[in-house]
Amino acid sequence: MDMTDITARGLVILGCGKMGSAMLEGWLAGGLAPQSVTVLDPTPSDFLTSTGCRLNAALPERPALVLLAVKPQIMQDALAQVTHYGGGEVPVLTVAAGLPIRYYERAFGAGTPVIRAMPNTPSAVKRGITAIVGNEGGTGYLDLAEELLSAVGQVVRLESEAQMRTVTGISGCGPAYVFHMVEALTEAGVREGLSEEVAGQLARATxxxxxxxxxxxxxxxxxxxxxxxxxxxxxxxxLRTLMEELPDLMHRTVMAAIKRDEELSK
Ligand SMILES: NC(=O)C1=CN([C@@H]2O[C@H](COP(=O)(O)OP(=O)(O)OC[C@H]3O[C@@H](n4cnc5c(N)ncnc54)[C@H](O)[C@@H]3O)[C@@H](O)[C@H]2O)C=CC1
Ligand SMILES: O=C(O)[C@@H]1CCC=N1
Known part of the structure; x- marks a missing residue:
């Protein structure tokens, strides 16, 4: 199983908002044919409509992979559209925070290969990093998952699913921390006499x-x-000021992410 199978058998994407689109954008830029992708999303964005992917169209019989990229809170309702793929022949790759592999095993049925992944939005410019881990059936599809995901950035394989919460708090959420640093640096510049425009330009470029x-x-x-x-x-x-506070602040930030990830898993 490799990318050729994806082109031949198709890829189904359930939910294609910010994260799904970031990945899809990277795959399409890397040469994946839009006609081999079927997207199920009740409110497709302009980007999605412009891709030429099959939108809310009839599903392929036996796709090479089903990607789940809806919010964890609506996963239960949304899954009904694709659970018929369960049972063994079609691997399921989920990027949802929180929900454990056993949740998908229950929904799709025993024997379904499940790969849990935590990507991040720089995937849109092929600069993402995704951590992956699979259930027993999913282990045989980790190479395929890695091939697909390395088209949009780096991939790391985890030793255990338990590590996924920390990964989420580091690299899944991480781009938001960095973007907030741009905002904070801009604000500091404005407070110390620069215009919003110049401070913003300096912070972003820095x-x-x-x-x-x-x-x-x-x-x-x-x-x-x-x-x-x-x-x-x-x-x-x-740096004396920053380094006194940032390590502990960053740790507390990551711990807050881990706690929320735990809550979402229930
Ligand atoms: N945004 C991020 O940086 C990251 C997000 N994730 C995970 O990716 C998943 C999606 O997150 P985002 O893309 O940020 O959310 P989003 O809200 O941008 O995208 C979710 C998409 O699901 C669609 N949707 C809603 N109901 C649906 C249904 N019944 N059937 C099919 N599609 C439906 C929405 O129209 C929307 O386009 C979440 O589970 C999140 O934990 C993981 C890593 C990073
Ligand atoms: O905020 C969230 O729940 C998702 C998971 C990691 C990044 N975004």
Whole structure:
């Protein structure tokens, strides 16, 4: 089973909002034929309508994969449209936060290969990172899942499903933390005398530039930080304030994500 099967047998996507579209955008840009993708979504976006994918159309008999990308809160109702694929021949890949593999095993029936994944929205520009873990039947489809997901970024395989909560709090939610840092940096600039426009431009370019440097450099994040920090200079003093509070704040942030993920699993 490989990407050729996806083209031949089709891919079904249940729910294609922000995360589903981010992944789909990456796959289509990578050459996946839109006609091989059937999307079920009651409120398709303009992006989705423009893709040429089969929208709310008749479902393929035996797709190569079913991707579940609806909110966990509506998963139960939405699943009825695809549970007939359960039983063994069609693997199910879910990106929903919280819901454990056993939830899908119950819904689709025993023997259904299930892969649980936690991607993030930079997948839209092929810069995502997705963690995956499968049930017993899903193990044989991890290579396919990895091939599909590595078309939109990096993939890591987890040792156990229990690790998924922490992954969600780190990389699933992580882009939001970084975007908020742009907002906070902008606000600080405005409070200290810059226009909103200039502060916003500086903050955005700084975060995306630092990300690009981190990505292209062999140096550790700590070394790249040191490279900015002139001894006895400005950054050194600034960092004293940030480094006093950020590690604990970040830990509490991740713990809050883990707690909410736990709540969603019930
Ligand atoms: N947004 C993110 O950064 C990430 C989201 N996720 C997971 O991805 C899933 C989707 O999240 P988002 O894309 O952010 O939400 P979203 O609200 O943007 O997308 C959900 C989509 O499901 C559709 N939908 C609603 N009812 C439906 C039904 N009965 N049948 C089919 N489709 C239906 C909606 O129209 C919408 O397009 C969630 O389970 C979330 O935990 C995972 C990683 C990151
Ligand atoms: O906020 C959420 O629930 C999803 C999971 C990770 C990112 N977005």
């Amino acid at each position: 975060i995306s530039g630092a990300g690009a440097l981190l990505d292209s450099s062999d140096e550790s994040a700590a070394q790249l930080r040191t490279n900015v920090t002139s001894p006895n200079g400005v950054t050194e003093v600034a």
